[in-house]
Amino acid sequence: MVGRIGVLALQGGYGKHLEALERCKAPAFPLYHPHELDSCVGLILPGGESTTIWQQLEDFDFLNPLKTFAEQKPLFGTCAGMILMSRLHLLSITVERNGYGRQKVSFSTPLTLEFSPSKTIEALFIRAPKITSIDSPDVKILARNEEEVVCIQQGIHLACSFHPELTTETTLHEYFISLCKEKPSLQPL
Numbered sequence: 001m002v003g004r005i006g007v008l009a010l011q012g013g014y015g016k017h018l019e020a021l022e023r024c025k026a027p028a029f030p031l032y033h034p035h036e037l038d039s040c041v042g043l044i045l046p047g048g049e050s051t052t053i054w055q056q057l058e059d060f061d062f063l064n065p066l067k068t069f070a071e072q073k074p075l076f077g078t079c080a081g082m083i084l085m086s087r088l089h090l091l092s093i094t095v096e097r098n099g100y101g102r103q104k105v106s107f108s109t110p111l112t113l114e115f116s117p118s119k120t121i122e123a124l125f126i127r128a129p130k131i132t133s134i135d136s137p138d139v140k141i142l143a144r145n146e147e148e149v150v151c152i153q154q155g156i157h158l159a160c161s162f163h164p165e166l167t168t169e170t171t172l173h174e175y176f177i178s179l180c181k182e183k184p185s186l187q188p189l
């Protein structure tokens with residue numbers, strides 16, 4: 001693996017993403033400051049409380065550095081992380097926070113990913129955002145739960161409304177690592 005993957009560590013479930021990346025044998029670190037973006041080949045925005053993380057992104061002057069980073073390198077937003085990517089206009093989707101409503105605050109369901117059709121993964125939804133519309137043909141649908149789109153790719157960026165870091169299998173993390181490796185600008189550290 002070349003370079004390191006940052007996991008935004010302002011709030012939320014960054015620890016479990018670091019563990020998942022470790023299972024994939026990908027070098028990774030918790031990212032606390034915008035200047036640390038320079039040393040990353042990709043960045044994961046974890047689940048958590050999107051309003052709190054957004055506030056911290058503003059307070060720590062992350063917003064513009066993140067947008068610049070995203071022009072060159074892949075981001076992977078999970079749950080609240082997907083909400084943040086949409087708020088940053090990095091994804092052409094409309095997202096409704098807590099879109100699965102009170103009855104279905106949390107649930108788990110098997111899913112198949114478009115790039116790995118022979119495999120079923122277990123997807124855990126926790127007060128998950130719902131993708132209510134896909135606003136560009138550039139958005140590729142990677143998974144649906146019944147009718148709902150729950151995982152997408154747009155260019156080099158990946159996002160899902162569930163929590164792949166909370167299950168033991170690592171298909172989506174491995175896919176993200178492959179997106180990070182594909183970038184020609186990557187240099188071995």
Ligand code: GLN
Binds near residue numbers: 046049081128129
């Ligand atoms: N409901 C949370 C929010 O809107 C996201 C939940 C999660 O990341 N598990 O920020």
